[in-house]
Amino acid sequence: MKYLVIYSSETGNTKKLANTIGESLGNNFDIAHVSMAPEPFSYDVLFVGYRLTSGSIDDNLKEYLSSIRGKKIFLFGTMGANPSSPYGGIIKKNIQNIFEQNNTVIGHFLCQGQISNGIMDKWFNLLEKTPDDLHALKQLENYKSALKHPNENDMLELRNLLIQCL
Ligand SMILES: Cc1cc2nc3c(=O)[nH]c(=O)nc-3n(C[C@H](O)[C@H](O)[C@H](O)COP(=O)(O)O)c2cc1C
Structure with a gap:
């Protein structure tokens, strides 16, 4: 299995989650900020990290997402609001829907970030x-x-x- 961890992070919260995922994956993975991310084609599972901005994912990540088709994706993200609130629940569902249009989401972790x-x-x-x-x-x-x-x-x-x- 070959894994790719990509993340969008401006103030470092989501990057911390990305690093934790990397530590859990052993050796066979690449990790990159979305602005430097390699093409997704040769990877079996993608771990995609988002920082919530104005209720959605940012433009860099949206652009990268357009290059992903037929992949297994583990989503992870951070948001300022409480993910367990009704707002957090709606956001999580909306973002998962965006990724599920052309791919299979195998897991989704969302937590608060300062x-x-x-x-x-x-x-x-x-x-x-x-x-x-x-x-x-x-x-x-x-x-x-x-x-x-x-x-x-x-x-x-x-x-x-x-x-x-x-
Ligand atoms: C411009 C901007 C817009 C944001 N919009 C939202 C939002 O709509 N909802 C929310 O819960 N948090 C929002 N936040 C908070 C971030 O999602 C939160 O701080 C996140 O952990 C930042 O991740 P990062 O440190 O990886 O960049 C916003 C933060 C910024 C800077």
Whole structure:
């Protein structure tokens, strides 16, 4: 079996998952950021990592995806929101649908990843003016929780899912 791990990651969260997958695969794999990814044709299983951006995968990954046909894919990703929330569930399903159009998804792992400060600025600013704004407070709570991810427990869950899927 020949494996390819590719990932899209801007602030490093998804890259951490990619490295954990690489460590679990032994020797027979290549790993690359999607911008430097080799052609997928000669690989038996692809591990494809996404960072959620504006509710979907980013353009680099979309472009790479168009070159993948008839492959077994293990999906993994990180998002700022809680993946166990109703929003997280919808996102996970939507992304899986994108990949399943021409391929078979053999596993899908999604966890929270810490959010860069710039994204939170509008909520921090709003809270300075209106400290009781419920939506902003919820965003702040989520931001604090995301700071702890991905963590060792996420990596353990990822490794366990890999064992089940391979
Ligand atoms: C421009 C931008 C858009 C984002 N959009 C979303 C989003 O729609 N939903 C969400 O839950 N998280 C969103 N996030 C948070 C990222 O998905 C999260 O921080 C992720 O772990 C980043 O992965 P990376 O470190 O591998 O780049 C966004 C982050 C950025 C920078």
